[in-house]
Amino acid sequence: xxKFIIPIYVPYTSSKKDWIFDNQKIVNGKKELTKEKLKDxxxxxxxxxxxxxxxEVAFVGADFTNLSEDLQIELLEILQRYIKDGKIxxxxxxxxxxxxxxxKLKMLKKYKVKSIELEVxxxxxxxxxxxxxDYSFKDIKKVSKMVRLRGFKxxxxxxxxxxxxxxxxxxxxxxSLVKLKTSMVSINPVLxxxxxxxxxxxxxxxxxxxxxxxxxxxxxxxxxxxxxxxIEITAIGFDPLDSEVKQETFSEQVISGPFHxxxxxxxxxxxxYDVIVNKIKMLNTKVMQVEVTxxxxxxxxxxxxxxxxxxxxxxxxxxxxxxxxDETMKRGKSKxxxxxxxxxxxx
Numbered sequence: 001x002x003k004f005i006i007p008i009y010v011p012y013t014s015s016k017k018d019w020i021f022d023n024q025k026i027v028n029g030k031k032e033l034t035k036e037k038l039k040d041x042x043x044x045x046x047x048x049x050x051x052x053x054x055x056e057v058a059f060v061g062a063d064f065t066n067l068s069e070d071l072q073i074e075l076l077e078i079l080q081r082y083i084k085d086g087k088i089x090x091x092x093x094x095x096x097x098x099x100x101x102x103x104k105l106k107m108l109k110k111y112k113v114k115s116i117e118l119e120v121x122x123x124x125x126x127x128x129x130x131x132x133x134d135y136s137f138k139d140i141k142k143v144s145k146m147v148r149l150r151g152f153k154x155x156x157x158x159x160x161x162x163x164x165x166x167x168x169x170x171x172x173x174x175x176s177l178v179k180l181k182t183s184m185v186s187i188n189p190v191l192x193x194x195x196x197x198x199x200x201x202x203x204x205x206x207x208x209x210x211x212x213x214x215x216x217x218x219x220x221x222x223x224x225x226x227x228x229x230x231i232e233i234t235a236i237g238f239d240p241l242d243s244e245v246k247q248e249t250f251s252e253q254v255i256s257g258p259f260h261x262x263x264x265x266x267x268x269x270x271x272x273y274d275v276i277v278n279k280i281k282m283l284n285t286k287v288m289q290v291e292v293t294x295x296x297x298x299x300x301x302x303x304x305x306x307x308x309x310x311x312x313x314x315x316x317x318x319x320x321x322x323x324x325x326d327e328t329m330k331r332g333k334s335k336x337x338x339x340x341x342x343x344x345x346x347x
Contacts, residue, residue, distance in 0.1 A: 003054045005234075006045045008038060008075075010062040010094070033067070035074050042079075046087050056090040056115075057082075058234075063119065064093040065104055076111035083112055090114045094157065097143045098135040105150050116147050117155035117186065117234075122162055122169065123176040130164050132197075137176070144180045155184035155234065160218050161210040161258070162190055163201065167218050174222045178229050186235035187222055189215040191257035199255055212266070215258035219267045220274075227332075237263030262305050269304040272334075273312065276302075279336045280317060289320040289340035296325040298332065 011033055042057065049055060057079055064072065082088040092115035093108065100118075108116070122128055123137045148154045156177045160170045177185060192202045192209055201207035210218070219236055226233055237260070251259070260266060280287045290313075294302055302323055303310050313319045322339065329335070 002050075002052075003056065004045075004049050006042060006055065006057045006088075008033070008041060008057060008059045010059050010064055010067065033071070033075070035078050038075055038078055042082060042088070046082075054090070055088045056092055057088055058092040058094075058115075060092075060094055060117075062094075063096050063099055065095050065099050069107075073107070073111070076108075076113070080111065092117065092153075092155070094119060096135070097140050100143045100146065102146075105146070105152070109150060109152075113152070115153040115155055115184070117157055117184070118143060118147070120156045120173075120177070121159040122165065123173045124165070124169050127162055127165050127169060131162055141180060144182070148181060153183045154181065155186070156180070156182045157186045157188065158222075159188050159190055160222070161215060163198070163207050167214075167221070170218055171221055171225070174225045178225065178231065182231060184232040184234050185226055187219055187233065188235070188238055189219070189258045189263070191238070191259050192255040194253045194255060202256055209257040212258040212260055212263075215263075216267050216270055220271055223267065223271060235264070236267050265301060265305050268301040269309055272298075272302045273304065273309045275334065276309070276313065276321070276336060277317070280319060280338070283338060283341075285338075286342040287317070287319050287338050287340075288342050289322060289338070291322040291324060291337045291339045293324045293326050293329065293335040293337075295329045295331045295333070296327060298334075299323060299325060302334075 046055065059075075067075075076091070079088065079091055083091075091111070091113045093113055094117045095104075096119045100116075105116075118140065120140055121131065121133065123140060125136050128136060144154055144156075158170070158173050158177065162169075174185075189210055190198070192198050192207075198207060202209065223233060223236070237258075276290060276292060280290060292302055303321070304312070310321045313321050320340075326335075
């Protein structure tokens, strides 16, 4: 069954402290989240979703439980009607680990919230402390277990390129999340945003953000780790087009870092490119043309952002990429055939 996520952006609240690397007032917008606005977003989306689609409403951005309890209940009560009518199937919320309590979990369970994403960032205590987090890996483990044992689908948000963090640290965080039995993850590279503590460190040259290529390579390693364990990846990178903040407005606030409006596609396309190149290198012959058969939904990632994979294969290996689709093919799977080699007719 196909899945459609309706994102509901939780606005920044003054009760939440800005992190060293993140200015939530910019990222999540400043408009108030009301029950009227929630209804409008739901109605706008469900009218364009095909029947038979699994629909999840996800409260993303800032911590859902930072909203007043009355507002939390008002919003969740509205969603109960859609659940009862079969118009939505699931509710997901994002919460900081140190904001989880038994009473909050009880309330969320009562209102049929199925998934909880913990804003983890890292599982390294030194790094957590250096970025201003007031919780430890021990707290993360305790809360993760609490969420799972109460029947919620457990998710984690991790961040790569944090101050004092290395690629090995990011990989270790991913491996730790696997051990915590996470069911879904989001991966976000650090961006240097205006009016954050990190901007000062960047200007003073005490912090150097990842380049786009570095962030892509790290994310590829993490995706492999999570895919191997069949863990759902809900997001890779921040997409301002999904929030109230227009892309051009957000771009103006980014001082440096691996920002790209199609960052997830860059990562997934690079993974596909590696698969195709590895197939070519396995043959002791000069490949002229390769045909890749995939699910139609994988086409954009296989050909690459702005046909990048097609052009790279031609420029680097003098190989022509031909893409065919098969709706019976599972997403992420492929059939790769070498259809032409130099010095011979079509195979």
